[in-house]
Amino acid sequence: MCGIALVLERIAASVGHESVSESDALQEEIRLRLAQRGPDHVERVDRVVDAGSETWRVQFHGAVLHLRGDSIVTQPVEDAQGNVLCWNAEIFGGPLLEGIAETENDTQWLAKTLTRCCDDDPEHVTTRVLDVFQHVEGPFAFLWFHAASQRIFFGHDRFGRRSLLYHSSTHTLLTTLAESIDNADATETSIDVSSLTELCLSSVALKNYSTGASSSFQEVPSTGIYVLDLQAQRLAFHSYTPIVSATRPPASAPIAIPSDRYQCAYPQPGPTASSIKTAAFGLLHALSNAVGVRVRTIPRPSRPNDASPHAYVGVLFSGGLDSVMLAALTHFHVVAPDEPIDLLNVCFDATSGFQSPDRLAAEVSFHELCTLFPTRKWNLIRVNIPFERVLEHQREIAALMTPCETHMDFNIGAAFWFLSRGQGHVRADTSSAAPNGVDLNAFLRANRASAAQEAADKALKALGLFATNESSEFCPAANCRRKLKPGCPLGICRVCCTRARKLLAKLHVDTTDTVDARERVKARAALEGMLPSTSQDVSTRIEDLVRVYEQHFSVEDEVCRVHRIKTKAPTASEAKPDSQEAPVPQQEHSEQAYTTRARVLLVGIGADEQLGGYGRHKTAYLQRGLDGLQAELARDMRRIWKRNLGRDDRCISAHGREARFPFLDEQVVRFLASLPLDNVCDFAQERGEGDKRVLRLAARLVGLTHCATLAKRAIQFGTRIAKHSNAAAFGSNRQATGDARFVVSDEIEEG
Numbered sequence: 179m180c181g182i183a184l185v186l187e188r189i190a191a192s193v194g195h196e197s198v199s200e201s202d203a204l205q206e207e208i209r210l211r212l213a214q215r216g217p218d219h220v221e222r223v224d225r226v227v228d229a230g231s232e233t234w235r236v237q238f239h240g241a242v243l244h245l246r247g248d249s250i251v252t253q254p255v256e257d258a259q260g261n262v263l264c265w266n267a268e269i270f271g272g273p274l275l276e277g278i279a280e281t282e283n284d285t286q287w288l289a290k291t292l293t294r295c296c297d298d299d300p301e302h303v304t305t306r307v308l309d310v311f312q313h314v315e316g317p318f319a320f321l322w323f324h325a326a327s328q329r330i331f332f333g334h335d336r337f338g339r340r341s342l343l344y345h346s347s348t349h350t351l352l353t354t355l356a357e358s359i360d361n362a363d364a365t366e367t368s369i370d371v372s373s374l375t376e377l378c379l380s381s382v383a384l385k386n387y388s389t390g391a392s393s394s395f396q397e398v399p400s401t402g403i404y405v406l407d408l409q410a411q412r413l414a415f416h417s418y419t420p421i422v423s424a425t426r427p428p429a430s431a432p433i434a435i436p437s438d439r440y441q442c443a444y445p446q447p448g449p450t451a452s453s454i455k456t457a458a459f460g461l462l463h464a465l466s467n468a469v470g471v472r473v474r475t476i477p478r479p480s481r482p483n484d485a486s487p488h489a490y491v492g493v494l495f496s497g498g499l500d501s502v503m504l505a506a507l508t509h510f511h512v513v514a515p516d517e518p519i520d521l522l523n524v525c526f527d528a529t530s531g532f533q534s535p536d537r538l539a540a541e542v543s544f545h546e547l548c549t550l551f552p553t554r555k556w557n558l559i560r561v562n563i564p565f566e567r568v569l570e571h572q573r574e575i576a577a578l579m580t581p582c583e584t585h586m587d588f589n590i591g592a593a594f595w596f597l598s599r600g601q602g603h604v605r606a607d608t609s610s611a612a613p614n615g616v617d618l619n620a621f622l623r624a625n626r627a628s629a630a631q632e633a634a635d636k637a638l639k640a641l642g643l644f645a646t647n648e649s650s651e652f653c654p655a656a657n658c659r660r661k662l663k664p665g666c667p668l669g670i671c672r673v674c675c676t677r678a679r680k681l682l683a684k685l686h687v688d689t690t691d692t693v694d695a696r697e698r699v700k701a702r703a704a705l706e707g708m709l710p711s712t713s714q715d716v717s718t719r720i721e722d723l724v725r726v727y728e729q730h731f732s733v734e735d736e737v738c739r740v741h742r743i744k745t746k747a748p749t750a751s752e753a754k755p756d757s758q759e760a761p762v763p764q765q766e767h768s769e770q771a772y773t774t775r776a777r778v779l780l781v782g783i784g785a786d787e788q789l790g791g792y793g794r795h796k797t798a799y800l801q802r803g804l805d806g807l808q809a810e811l812a813r814d815m816r817r818i819w820k821r822n823l824g825r826d827d828r829c830i831s832a833h834g835r836e837a838r839f840p841f842l843d844e845q846v847v848r849f850l851a852s853l854p855l856d857n858v859c860d861f862a863q864e865r866g867e868g869d870k871r872v873l874r875l876a877a878r879l880v881g882l883t884h885c886a887t888l889a890k891r892a893i894q895f896g897t898r899i900a901k902h903s904n905a906a907a908f909g910s911n912r913q914a915t916g917d918a919r920f921v922v923s924d925e926i927e928e929g
């Protein structure tokens with residue numbers, strides 16, 4: 179991986195005032211920002227290009243993180259013809275990979291390939307170069323200057339897995355050009371850029387460039403390749419050829435299972451296997467191949483016989499389905515049996531003793547991995563971050579996430595930034611009992627219901643005391659027209675629910691000695707009076723309610739998790755894990771500080787977007803059927819470069835580590851798109867079962883059971899950063915708006 183940048187300036191435009199590109203502050207910022215991403219080597223190449231009537235000053239910047247080949251290839255790469263390449267990428271698949279030796283650096287190989295194809299056919303330089311990049315499979319962002327034609331080629335991969343931002347004197351130039359193709363349903367277009375005086379392309383936003391505001395940078399659209407012809411003063415955009423069909427095959431279509439490239443000896447489906455089981459086998463092979471090429475190509479220098487092995491690969495580990503599956507597959511591709519694998523898990527909830535949902539899920543899944551693969555050393559790195567530490571680094575995180583600017587962007591970016599920093603603690607003893615997976619899954623659901631609470635909810639709902647039209651917004655209790663809040667097991671509003679709970683407490687068997695008979699009669703009459711006027715056999719129904727209440731609750735228990743009775747918040751020293759004891763055994767452990775040495779981090783981004791992991795996917799299916807679901811999935815993949823990946827790449831890479839996304843491997847994407855949708859997900863089933871159905875089945879094929887049933891929880895909620903960040907910015911979680919623009923807090927100065 180690398181950090182790359184290009185600063186282009188029309189020399190005539192800089193006459194009479196200080197050159198933007200020669201600013202000492204800008205040069206130092208570029209060097210420092212890129213060195214964060216590529217600490218092994220930083221270099222700059224300057225060119226002056228005489229393009230007819232105009233002269234341009236061009237600077238190429240490159241910073242290298244060595245992760246491919248036997249030796250470092252410095253960047254920018256220059257050749258004898260004067261061509262210059264900045265390459266922030268990894269070639270992981272496609273026909274181009276076949277030409278790269280296992281010990282060869284792909285940067286070196288690509289530079290030679292580009293030069294050779296242009297020398298062979300100088301009349302069709304643009305066509306030949308575009309053909310090369312159309313066939314690159316893997317994450318990339320690049321800048322390539324072809325000296326003979328005076329053209330600058332730039333862009334990034336179709337999913338935007340490597341960040342590339344731009345600032346130009348014509349503001350939205352690149353975005354407007356890309357959007358014009360979408361609107362015209364064309365494959366290429368170009369515009370005159372004779373008014374262009376400066377252009378900056380960079381892996382990260384630069385606050386010292388031109389306007390002095392990093393927010394002036396925008397994401398380079400990842401839907402194609404740009405070609406800037408300095409001599410003709412035209413900018414062209416060439417869109418990528420789609421790699422998947424816009425339509426799904428019918429349910430009866432045969433499923434082609436990818437080969438097991440690395441001979442991991444996974445089980446094979448029998449001749450009579452169902453379609454969904456065949457799909458699960460196919461996904462297992464495709465995903466394993468994607469993990470394999472991302473893990474096996476990491477350089478591993480030989481070590482002295484007495485040296486302890488360290489981890490070369492880490493997994494950003496929420497403990498959920500996606501990350502656990504990646505961790506399990508990584509085991510098969512880390513060839514050295516004594517090489518550990520680092521699992522990084524972050525928690526921001528100091529008030530609960532750092533027992534957030536993601537931490538609890540990670541503990542379960544960590545124990546499962548240790549049991550399933552006992553010969554592997556697994557390091558669960560518990561990254562505990564009090565929110566005060568977040569405030570100390572908020573300016574840095576906000577700068578990295580730019581041009582993303584919402585409060586939700588900050589929460590997610592901060593989680594990735596602290597994860598990638600990789601500083602936490604590991605426990606020497608991993609033999610403690612694993613928490614109960616069933617209770618944990620209940621614990622991770624909204625409002626943190628335990629299995630016992632869910633059983634009580636079901637029993638209360640079954641009584642149907644306040645049954646009403648499901649579309650009604652109002653409380654069905656007698657003489658009440660307040661608005662409902664979904665989720666109350668009794669199906670009534672907050673006021674009525676609280677009143678019913680207090681009345682039931684007077685009727686509970688445990689209060690026989692403390693509540694006199696007259697009060698109990700009044701309480702029963704009051705409950706009967708709350709039932710709708712249409713209720714039949716009121717007395718029996720109240721007896722049933724009291725019976726269920728006594729069976730499932732003590733007097734002190736909350737009957738409803740939606741309408742909880744407010745109590746005074748505990749102090750930090752008194753605080754415990756929210757309303758329910760966490761299902762993870764609280765034991766004393768021997769912990770030691772630990773910082774990962776892994777430079778490659780596997781990330782599960784792309785699974786939810788393709789496998790129906792978001793709530794909006796189920797909504798689309800319920801409202802518009804399979805066609806609506808397909809449209810929503812396609813929409814998520816089209817915009818993933820803008821919503822997710824640029825921000826995440828910048829925040830993760832800031833610590834000199836590279837994020838790799840196996841779920842976005844082109845072969846995985848093609849395979850998933852080739853499946854009938856009812857094999858991918860089944861929203862007739864419960865949450866944690868029907869969503870990402872094919873991946874859950876694939877997880878079971880490698881022996882994973884607990885994680886195969888865990889429900890999804892977004893990183894900002896699972897780590898509890900949203901809870902504290904929203905309280906700091908908005909006063910409470912309920913008042914928070916994720917789309918609100920993030921503003922750096924002055925509460926704690928950055929350290």
